[in-house]
Amino acid sequence: MTTENAVYINELKDHVGPEVTLHGWLYNSRASGKIQFLIVRDGTGLCQCIVEKGKVPDELFEQLKRLGQESSLSVTGTIRAEERSVGGYEMAVTNAQAVAPAEGYPITPKPHGVEFLMRHRHLHLRSQRQWAIGKVRHTVIDAIRRYFNDNGFVLVDTPIFTTIVGEDQTSLFEVDYFGRPLHLTQTGQLYLESAAMAYGRVYCFGPTFRAEKSKTRRHLTEFWMVEPEVAFIDLDGLLLLAEGLVSSIAQRVLTDNRSELQTLGADIPALERVVPPFHRLTYTEAVEILKGPKTREFLARERDELQQQKQQMEGRIAELEKQQAGQLKQWQQDKIAAELIDLRGELEEINTRIENNPKHDQLAAEFRWGKDLGGSDETIISMMHDKPVFVTHYPREAKAFYMKTDRQNEQVVQNFDLLASAGFGEVIGGSVREDDYDRLLARIKAEGLNPETYDWYLDLRKYGSVPHGGFGLGVERTVAWVIGERHIRQCIPFPRMMDKVYI
RNA sequence: UCCCCGAUAGCUCAAUAGGUAGAGCGAGCGGCUGUUAACCGCUAGGUCGUAGGUUCGAGCCCUACUCGGGGAGCCA
Numbered sequence: 235m236t237t238e239n240a241v242y243i244n245e246l247k248d249h250v251g252p253e254v255t256l257h258g259w260l261y262n263s264r265a266s267g268k269i270q271f272l273i274v275r276d277g278t279g280l281c282q283c284i285v286e287k288g289k290v291p292d293e294l295f296e297q298l299k300r301l302g303q304e305s306s307l308s309v310t311g312t313i314r315a316e317e318r319s320v321g322g323y324e325m326a327v328t329n330a331q332a333v334a335p336a337e338g339y340p341i342t343p344k345p346h347g348v349e350f351l352m353r354h355r356h357l358h359l360r361s362q363r364q365w366a367i368g369k370v371r372h373t374v375i376d377a378i379r380r381y382f383n384d385n386g387f388v389l390v391d392t393p394i395f396t397t398i399v400g401e402d403q404t405s406l407f408e409v410d411y412f413g414r415p416l417h418l419t420q421t422g423q424l425y426l427e428s429a430a431m432a433y434g435r436v437y438c439f440g441p442t443f444r445a446e447k448s449k450t451r452r453h454l455t456e457f458w459m460v461e462p463e464v465a466f467i468d469l470d471g472l473l474l475l476a477e478g479l480v481s482s483i484a485q486r487v488l489t490d491n492r493s494e495l496q497t498l499g500a501d502i503p504a505l506e507r508v509v510p511p512f513h514r515l516t517y518t519e520a521v522e523i524l525k526g527p528k529t530r531e532f533l534a535r536e537r538d539e540l541q542q543q544k545q546q547m548e549g550r551i552a553e554l555e556k557q558q559a560g561q562l563k564q565w566q567q568d569k570i571a572a573e574l575i576d577l578r579g580e581l582e583e584i585n586t587r588i589e590n591n592p593k594h595d596q597l598a599a600e601f602r603w604g605k606d607l608g609g610s611d612e613t614i615i616s617m618m619h620d621k622p623v624f625v626t627h628y629p630r631e632a633k634a635f636y637m638k639t640d641r642q643n644e645q646v647v648q649n650f651d652l653l654a655s656a657g658f659g660e661v662i663g664g665s666v667r668e669d670d671y672d673r674l675l676a677r678i679k680a681e682g683l684n685p686e687t688y689d690w691y692l693d694l695r696k697y698g699s700v701p702h703g704g705f706g707l708g709v710e711r712t713v714a715w716v717i718g719e720r721h722i723r724q725c726i727p728f729p730r731m732m733d734k735v736y737i
Numbered sequence: 738u739c740c741c742c743g744a745u746a747g748c749u750c751a752a753u754a755g756g757u758a759g760a761g762c763g764a765g766c767g768g769c770u771g772u773u774a775a776c777c778g779c780u781a782g783g784u785c786g787u788a789g790g791u792u793c794g795a796g797c798c799c800u801a802c803u804c805g806g807g808g809a810g811c812c813a
Contacts, residue, residue, distance in 0.1 A: 266776090267769045286770080303763090318771070337764080338747075343774045344762050345749055349805055405812075420813095446812050447738080453812075571761080575750065582742085586808060589741095593809080606812080651813090660813060708813060734805090 239310075244278035246313050246323040253328065255310045256281060259360070260336075262343055265299050272298065272327075273320065274309060275360070282319040283309050285327045298330060303342070304360070306333040352736040355728060366494035367724055370487055371713050375439075377486035378460050378707070381479050382437045387462060390429040392422030392438045397687060405446045407455075418443035421706060424636070424691050426463040427667060430702055431694055437462040442706075449732050451721040452609070452659060454710060456730040463704035469648045469666050472703050473624055476652055476662055477510045479707065480622060484508035487716055498717045504620070504655060505716060513623040515615070517607075517646065520625050523618070524598040524611055532618055533595045540588050547581050606632040607651075612660055616653040622661075626650040635677040637665040638703070650705070658715035664705020671695040 241254045258276030265271070270285040287295050301307065311327040340350075341357055351358045358364050382389070395409065395416045406417040422438040429436045442459045462475065484505050487495065495502055515523070523529055554570050554577070594610040601611065606628065615623060627646040630639060637647035649665035668674045674695055678685050685692070713725040723729040728737065 262774075264772050264775050265769090266772075269770050269772080271772050271775085273773090282773085284771080316771095318773075320773080339763085340747070342748065342763050345774095347749075347806085350748070442813085444813075448810090448812055450808085450812090457813080459813085571750075582807080586741090590808075608810090609812085663813060706813075711813075 242278045243274075243276050243281045243321065246281065246321070250313050250315060250323070253310060253312055254325075255308055256283070256325065257308045257333075258306070260301055260303060260305045260307060262303065263298075263301065270295070270298060272301075272309070274307070274325075280320045280362075281323065281325055282316075282321075283311065283325040283327050283330075285330070290327060290329065294330060297332065301332055301335055302337045302339060304339040304357075305336040307331060308333060352723075352729075352734075355737050359727060362497060364724070366491075366497045367713065367717060367719065368727065369494045370491050370498070370717055371709070371725060373487050373490045374483055374709060374713050374716065375458075377483045378479065378709075379439070380486075381482045382435075382460075382462060385435070385478075387435045387437045388429075388433040390422075390426060390433070390436045390438055391440065392419065392425040392429075394419050394440065394443075396420075396425075398424050398691070405444045407443045407445045420444055421459070422461055423463065423704065423706070426461055426704065427691070427702065428694055430463040430465045430704070431698065431700070434466075435462070435464050447732060450609070451723075452711065452714075453732065454722055454726060454729055455732055457711075457722075457726065458709040459706045460709065461704055461706040463702065465700050465702045467666070467703050468701060469626065469650065469703070472664055472666065472705060473512075473514065473626075473650060474510075476624075476650070476664065476705055476707075477512045477622070480512075480652065480662070480712075481509050483712065484716065495717065498719070500717045501656070507621045508655075509621075512621055512652070513619050515623060515625050517625055517628045518603065520607065520611075520615055521601055521603050524601050524614065528618070529598050529614060530595070532614065533591055533598075536617075537588065537591050540584055540591065544581065544584050544588065547577055547584065551577050551581070604629045604631060609659060612651075612653050613657045616655055616659060617657045619653075619655060621655050623653045623655075624650050625653060633665070635681045635683065636667050636674070638668045638701075639673060648703070652705075654711070654715040656715070656718070658711065661711045661715060662705050662707045664703065666701065666703035669695060669699045669701055671699070 239252070239254045240257060241249050243256065243258070256274055256276055258274045260272060261275040261280060262273040263270060268287040272283040272285060274281050274283050285295060285298055308331045309325060309327050310329040311325040313323055313325055315322060316324040339357070340354055341361060359368065379389075395411060396419045397416060405420065408415050408417050419440075419442060421442065422440065426436055426438050437460060439460045440458065441456055443456055445455060446453060462479075464471070464475070467475075485508075488502070488505055492502075495505070551574065554574055590610070594614065597608060597610055598614055607615075607625070615625065626649065627640060627643070628649050628651075629645060630637070630647050633647050633649055637649045640646045640648050647665060649663070651660050652662035653659060654661045668677060671692060675685060675692060678688050678692075710722045710725040713719070714722050717725075719725060723731060
């Protein structure tokens with residue numbers, strides 16, 4: 235192998251002309267008698283490499299023809315612009331060397347099932363879609379760090395083994411820490427509050443663990459969360475910070491990952507709309523909407539649209555089944571069969587949504603003030619808006635002990651959730667923190683928590699307490715929303731779900 | 738915890754009324770000078786998830802279990 239004249243595929247436009255070498259893996263190949271098309275991937279992109287008989291030794295030509303998918307190889311040749319090729323450039327090969335031939339690579343360029351791909355996650359990361367998601371995830375994380383670093387925030391790493399309960403006691407992962415029971419962090423927030431009193435503006439970024447019995451497309455037991463915490467800030471200030479963060483993420487992805495967004499079929503115009511100001515609703519207003527005529531109309535319209543789609547799809551399926559019965563060439567039969575499988579899958583999903591629609595309607599209509607918003611309620615609210623929506627001032631009973639009671643209305647706390655658009659639901663939860671010693675102590679006791687464990691946390695209210703607050707943004711949910719991926723498990727390289735850990 | 742669906746070749750799926758298992762992809766071989774999930778021909782590849790039951794006969798019907806997917810609830 236030579237690293238001389240080595241180039242990466244994403245910089246081919248700067249290397250048109252002279253002989254260069256690509257190091258990568260064989261993504262796919264097509265061969266005919268005298269010409270071969272090798273699609274090579276090198277981690278930065280795909281490049282079609284043309285091997286013509288007579289322009290390379292016959293022996294090499296034959297060897298390349300037999301090279302299996304995902305064989306590692308180095309190819310040398312000259313780059314030229316070519317519209318017909320992936321990425322707009324291609325290589326005319328003059329020499330090549332197999333680094334390590336691969337045989338029988340399990341993931342073919344054809345459809346596979348979820349379980350199969352999950353069990354082969356270590357290989358699945360190489361495929362186009364997963365690769366593109368990983369690139370977007372990288373940008374999202376970089377945009378987050380950039381935003382805070384550029385705005386005077388100090389990174390503070392909070393512990394993963396913790397003694398405190400930040401969210402819900404029932405969702406703790408307990409670990410045996412040399413005989414002492416500790417648990418994995420659910421949030422760095424309480425530690426971060428103490429750091430905010432040292433630095434003013436801080437953030438932490440790390441994995442978070444929640445043992446919730448939630449088997450849904452929106453939940454992971456291990457996920458990544460960024461949490462800023464700011465001294466001397468009120469609820470309005472937090473909303474500005476959150477919309478600044480989220481819109482800067484959206485804009486960065488738009489500039490850095492346009493081709494990935496296209497590969498993934500993301501809704502780019504929707505992403506372009508993600509600019510401040512976002513919509514703002516109070517919890518009470520949200521409940522009114524859910525119980526009111528707007529929601530009834532919205533759900534009825536959705537029901538009609540779904541019924542229409544269902545009819546169209548059933549019509550198409552019937553048509554294809556009729557065609558299938560006729561005299562057709564084998565490849566036509568196959569094409570029809572493949573389309574049928576697709577359509578049946580989509581139809582099943584539409585049927586589920588039709589089935590859920592009245593349930594969601596009932597849940598929303600019967601919603602009583604005081605409950606937390608359910609998944610379907612969040613979906614309805616976010617579907618009714620064309621960009622993210624803040625919902626503020628939730629009932630105190632439904633929320634965590636550390637949230638600051640609103641002094642104008644003691645029934646609610648000064649908190650907010652940010653609901654992403656298009657039904658993706660909550661991506662941020664945050665609040666102003668209770669800064670009054672007595673009130674905080676009372677809430678800790680009311681929740682049945684042990685005040686001794688929170689001694690140090692209460693200290694923060696003893697020694698120079700200030701109004702402060704922060705929020706947590708879930709990385710995977712943000713990525714899922716940005717790219718329009720329905721299942722969160724695709725947005726982390728090695729997902730951990732409630733009932734499933736593959737590799 | 739509950740509800741629904743599924744399990745057939747390495748992968749994705751077929752199998753009409755219960756009558757002895759098929760296709761495509763992948764693999765192997767051959768053909769083709771511009772292919773785009775290429776195409777064409779040939780070959781190999783199966784204890785139909787497991788256990789039991791009904792039947793002359795079970796991939797198909799019944800029961801239990803295991804595993805997977807989707808949804809509900811609960812929650813970020």
